Amino acid sequence: MRQPRQIKKELSLGHDFKSLTKAYQEYAIQQINYARDSVLASRTFVQELVEIFYNVKSSYRHALEQQARNPKKGFFTTKQDVFETTLQKNGKDVLVLITANNKLYGDIVHKVIKDFMEVTKDSKADLVVVGKQGKIFFEDSKFDRKYTYFEIPDTNVSTDLLHALMKTLINYETVRVFYGKYNNMVSQEPVEVAVSGDLPTEEENPNKLQTKEEHDFLFEPTLENVLHFFESQIFYLILDQTISESQLGKFASRINAMERAQQNMDDWIIDLKREQAKMKSSINNKKQQEQLAGRRLWGGRK
Secondary structure, three states, rough: OOHHHHHHHHHHHHHHHHHHHHHHHEEEEEHHHHHHHHHEEEEEEEEHHHHHHHHHHHHHHHHHHHHOHHHHOOOOOOOOHHHEEEEEEOOOEEEEEEEOOOOOOOOOOHHHHHHHHHHHHOOOOOOEEEEEHHHHHHHHHOOOOOOOOEOOOOOOOOHHHHHHHOOOOOOOOEEEEEEEEEEEEEEEEEEEEEEEEEEOOOOOHHHHHHHEEEEOOOOOOOOHHHHHHHHHHHHHHHHHHHHHHHHHHHEEEHEEEEEEEHHHHHHHHHHHHHHHHHHHHHHHHHHHHHHHHHHHHHHHHH
């Protein structure tokens, strides 16, 4: 049985921890209120851009196929035009894991890491890890594959840091990003999104996009110039939105985690107070019994 002093100390720790979780929760609520409207307002727009990016890149590949089948009547004037008007790629794929720098984000980060690990088992793509928690996980698990690490803050991501990440990712043929997506205040889920225009988003129907590829498009000024714009400017916008989506999902998960932690602390404090009350009652009964025994002893002597 615990001593009264120990129970008192644990009660103090319980109240302190509850205050800490409230502080984390209030900060997360502030971040949610600050970013939620802008992120959700941009979500549909960016998803449409991803679909258009997919169609533009598919059209470009279709033009390359035409050029290969019939060089004299192909889409491009010369073979040189194909390479001068688009970004040079390294021909590789990359998987990007977005985690967090700090802790206390609930289980969303661990769910994202789990999905990422499942995909890496059967993939030879290069790996990029964003956030200290991802790095710590791989170090603790003795992850035996090389990866490129970026440390990006959980809030207020600077343009320089985002450009550094983009500078690395833009060289790859396909870029697939894993992060925790905000659905609502009680639901967040790990998702995988291609931000390089090679695959549809998780909401899109691949068959629907395949049908759209069969249509002819008119590009102004040229298909090459449009693709170059998407591979540079639009790619940055999609990546920026993905980072913001990840932040929103993490803070929503933290709110829920802190709410559960406070409930657990309340239950623990109630149990400690009950034990403390029982202990006080036991001590008082013991004192009363000692007093009665003393009175009987004195009464017998008289």
